[in-house]
Amino acid sequence: MLGEICRRRLAEVSARPYHFSPDLSRPIPSFSQALALPGLSLIAEVKRKSPSQGDIAALDAPAVARAYEQGGARAISVLTEPHYFAGSEEDLRAVRQAVGLPLLRKDFIVHPSQIPEARALGASAVLLIVAALGELTGAYLELSRKNGLEALVEIHDERELDIALEAGASIVGINNRDLVSLKVNMDTAPRLGELARSRSFEGLLVAESGYSTPEEVRSLVGRFDAVLVGTRLARSGNWQKAIEALMAAADYRRI
Numbered sequence: 467m468l469g470e471i472c473r474r475r476l477a478e479v480s481a482r483p484y485h486f487s488p489d490l491s492r493p494i495p496s497f498s499q500a501l502a503l504p505g506l507s508l509i510a511e512v513k514r515k516s517p518s519q520g521d522i523a524a525l526d527a528p529a530v531a532r533a534y535e536q537g538g539a540r541a542i543s544v545l546t547e548p549h550y551f552a553g554s555e556e557d558l559r560a561v562r563q564a565v566g567l568p569l570l571r572k573d574f575i576v577h578p579s580q581i582p583e584a585r586a587l588g589a590s591a592v593l594l595i596v597a598a599l600g601e602l603t604g605a606y607l608e609l610s611r612k613n614g615l616e617a618l619v620e621i622h623d624e625r626e627l628d629i630a631l632e633a634g635a636s637i638v639g640i641n642n643r644d645l646v647s648l649k650v651n652m653d654t655a656p657r658l659g660e661l662a663r664s665r666s667f668e669g670l671l672v673a674e675s676g677y678s679t680p681e682e683v684r685s686l687v688g689r690f691d692a693v694l695v696g697t698r699l700a701r702s703g704n705w706q707k708a709i710e711a712l713m714a715a716a717d718y719r720r721i
């Protein structure tokens with residue numbers, strides 16, 4: 467699945483004119499500072515559909531983002547991949563106008579032009595998927611920093627953890643979902659999180675995918691800096707309440 471999505475994205479992105487010169491003097495909120503606040507931070511995702519779930523919800527991106535902000539999310543992830551996730555660059559731009567929180571551009575970054583573009587659209591950070599970028603991860607990380615962006619470097623096995631650490635990632639996301647088979651294993655994040663710490667990783671750790679109950683979220687407190695949640699929130703219909711219900715047991719604002 468990952469190969470198919472990346473190939474299509476690369477064909478599309480490389481066929482368009484790609485000269486973005488973002489205004490780096492325009493301030494953006496810090497993604498890492500939001501994640502580093504006390505307790506477990508929530509990154510809430512605007513997600514309409516996915517290859518594993520099919521249609522999730524028909525969302526008005528800025529309206530949902532505002533509700534996420536009111537519910538206490540500390541950052542917002544906006545999917546901008548059009549075919550498999552029904553996102554768009556326009557969603558990111560619209561969400562930037564609607565909220566004050568830092569935004570993560572969630573896409574399959576496979577071409578250098580997507581990085582300055584993310585910054586021009588108002589992102590504070592980009593997702594870099596090690597399973598897609600392999601040894602190029604370090605170069606993309608460097609390019610992100612040059613464009614005034616932070617990067618959430620996503621891994622889902624030991625080999626990818628090695629690549630992320632070698633690349634100098636300071637924010638590592640551990641995806642419970644294997645993007646090739648689309649299978650979810652909820653042991654992946656805690657297991658690799660512990661491994662990262664045992665290898666002296668001192669940056670920020672984000673647990674990703676499959677979180678849908680307060681108990682699951684609570685189990686991350688003290689081990690992770692943040693959790694990334696999409697489907698559970700997007701489906702809820704009352705986005706603000708859904709955040710309050712999901713995060714209440716984690717006591718995330720008081721710790």
Ligand SMILES: O=P(O)(O)OC[C@@H](O)[C@@H](O)c1c[nH]c2ccccc12
Binds near residue numbers: 511674698
């Ligand atoms: O909807 P969920 O299971 O809460 O997952 C959110 C997020 O982790 C997931 O959307 C995701 C994680 N990594 C990705 C990479 C590409 C696309 C999507 C993703």
